[in-house]
Amino acid sequence: MSRRLAVLLVPLWLLLFAPPADAQEALALLDTVTGELAANDSYDYAVNGRSGEVVSFRIEAQSSALDAAMTLTDSSGRVIAADDDRAYPDRLDPLLQAVTLPRADTYTLKVRSVGGTSGSYTLTMTPGLAAAAFTGFGDGGWNASPEGASIDATPDRIILTAEGARLTSVAVGEELPRAVDLYAQVDVIAVSSQSGAWAAGMTFRDTGPARYAFVVDHTGVWSFSLFDDSGERVIRDWSPHPAIVAGRTPFTLSVLAVGSSFDFFYDSTYIGSAVDDALTEAGGLGLMAVTPSALSTVNILTYANLIVTTPDADSQDTPAPPEGIFVSADGRAMVTALRRQFAVGADGEMSLNLPESSVQYNRAGVNLLGIGRGVQFGNFMLGFTATLNADPAGSAGCGIAFHAVDETHYTLAYFNQEGAYGMSRREGDLFAPGVVGILPDAGEQQRRLLIIASDNTLTLYIDGVRVGSQTETAGDGSMSIAVVNFEPNTTTCQFDDLWVWAWE
Incomplete structure (x- = not known):
């Protein structure tokens, strides 16, 4: 069986993991591996995951004769997710989209051939949703606002400056996908602040006059707000979480937006959710630098490793509950996991x-x-x-x-x-x-x-x-x-x- 690994962008915490010596071939985010299955054959991959992390697995058959299936299990053998046909009978490729990992563990993804079929395939693991829509920062086309904001953009990183008192600088990327449903992840790799007070964040569904904003500040708290012509409406007020370390860099911010539901992550750890239906149209995606101080100051934030994923088209057009799910007595945890997969209503x-x-x-x-x-x-x-x-x-x-x-x-x-x-x-x-x-x-x-x-x-x-x-x-x-x-x-x-x- 041949394998080809193309290591692209990974969250910073993943670099700290080393697979055990006896592990199967390990998958990393945005890796694409190739494989071949004989009739009634299977192959196992190791997946290192954090508690509450959301990941997707996408198989594309390279041979028309292959009908494949996937099962994700934890280290004790419990089924976390399983799928056979993405959109039967039109698409026989399996898809595990927006799977919530219930705990920090080394999981096993088993890929197998079904019904005596055989052939080659590609397998990709993505953060959040199943379609890798964008990585990096593009070749330009970033616009910073308002006055007092400036930006230095390259394909590998963005330096966003906010100069003033209580100023929110927003840089929106023209090349980034405009989507309603998306997962966006970015690393904050450095912060320079004259006053020591700063906030970093992302904006999404930016329609010009209105946008959502997810922000984390230097004290270790986060918030979620809607900004429009009338000002700011706080949806989730400043909240602490044990995963957020006050004042520390680097760190990773992520947001998963599915319909009217929003999930927020810090270093790939789930920190909270919100529901709001004010903005339901596709909009732009941006980055933020904030000077919270009432005194004029300068904050410079450096961002790297932007990843945007969007829903698989087949699953979004004809959403269906997955074939296998993780069983929990916690109803709210079950609801959170399945609404991320478009299986239940968020509102x-x-x-x-x-x-x-x-x-x-x-x-x-x-x-x-x-x-x-x-x-x-x-x-x-x-x-x-x-x-x-x-x-x-x-x-x-x-x-x-x-x-x-x-x-x-x-x-x-x-x-x-x-x-x-x-x-x-x-x-x-x-x-x-x-x-x-x-x-x-x-x-x-x-x-x-x-x-x-x-x-x-x-x-x-x-x-x-x-x-x-x-x-x-x-x-x-x-x-x-x-x-x-x-x-x-x-x-x-x-x-x-x-x-x-x-x-x-």
Whole structure:
């Protein structure tokens, strides 16, 4: 198998990592490697990652006959993300976009051939989103404003000067991509300040009269604001974070903008989020130098290693939940991870949180116990752990009913003690055809279920694996936990860490 490495720009912290002696071939950000797979073949790559870091993996088949798949696992073997077909049936190449790494670890990315196919491929790992749109600073075309701002730009670095009292210098790059959804990362490699007070940052979705700004200052706090003709509107006020070291350089700033949601990173460590829908159009990207002092002073900031990534076109045009996800009982962490992948709405709220509940029935049929006090849900993501305790001689299961109109009109998702699962719509006495299957570990009595209801599509995950999707037009409805007895049987279902994220 041949390999070609092209080392481009990497975040500063990555240079501090050295792979263990027995590691597989290590991937670095913006490296492109080439490989070849025989039928039923696989190859492993090592990925060093930080807690909360967001990365993408993109495979392009170089042979029309190759159908490849990818799986990312942590050092204990848990699946973090998996994909087979980017946009079936038009694109069979796998894509893992905007994967959130749950902890600092050495991960393994396994690339394998599917269905007896074979051929060559290229694999690229990018920070943030999957399409590498821009690196460096271009050949010019940077404009600094207002008066008191100046810029010295080369393809490798930018020196931005702010001279005055409480002055915000902004330099916008004309060659940089104008995008709504993007990931942007830049290193602040040096700061010179007469007063010792300074702030550095990035602007994005800059339309001229308005822009968003992400700023970190010398005291070790960060903020996020909207600037327009009426002035500054603070969206996230100055906030500390343990990852931010006051006054230290160099450091790396990153922002991930997906729709109305924004995530912020310092040295590739996630430091916070915000939601705002004031600017929804594509705009320019820029850098900032700020003099916070009320006295006139001069601050000079040097930036290097700018990277901009944007969404893969296929995944953005036809977004679909990934085939495999990292399972967590933390609902907010799950929401953050999946909204970055365009799988759930960002402008929602945690509408239900039920740490523990239990229900027991002995009669045959689907036995329901309402939750959420009858609140109606349309678009939502629902997660919970269910533990089944039933007479081994019987046939029973645990599940959740949603989009319920009454006791005979609802959608049910469940698993049973034999390892079977299903999701289908009940209308009166009949269940419509839906998602059905058998899980590989049939004897397991505890499962983690995740359901995404987005527009008219329902997607079911069990233990982190997408087991199926279906189309449904039922509309809003209430929720209930369920005991499913296929015959009279004393069955107890314990539900833990149940939560619902809902959006319009």
